[in-house]
Amino acid sequence: MEYLGHYDAETGREQLLKEHLDHVASLAAQFAAAFDAEELGEIAGRYHDIGKYSAQFQAYLRGERSSGGDHSTGGAQLLYQKRQPLLCLAAWAIAGHHGGLPDFGGEFDGEGRATFCGRMKKKLPD
Structure with a gap:
């Protein structure tokens, strides 16, 4: 199966998800190079x-x-689960890549909360 990243109904143009992720990873790495975080930018x-x-x-x-539901929490959860401080920061940025950085919250936030900690507990579709 080919997974779509974007689809324009007007033009019928498709962008495969792998192509989209490769492109964004490259751009993010270039932008993050300005503060010596190229690898972290690529991961995000x-x-x-x-x-x-x-x-x-x-x-x-x-x-x-x-x-389509929530598509940004999944990647944030994968990085957050690694429990490495810089990857947790990348996860927070990913969680906010459409709506802005969420409040961080705390360990007692349940999965229904819109905080970062709440979203890290959210059940997502496979």
Whole structure:
């Protein structure tokens, strides 16, 4: 199966998800090089849209659903689970890449909370 990253219904133009992630990873690495964080930028770019691999989001891109759901929390969760401080910062940036950085929250925030800590507990589709 080819996974879509973007689809323009007007033009029919498709961008495969792997192509999108490779492109964003390269750009993020270039931008982060300005503060000696090229590798971290590349990782953040590579993980930022991992949630688009879900069947739910693919159905949305193919016009079979009206909503794709949350596609930014998945990549943030994968990096956060590694428990490395810089990867946790990248995870926080990924969690906010559409709506802005969420409040960090705390360990007692439940999965329903919109805080970063709450989103790290959120159950996501495969």
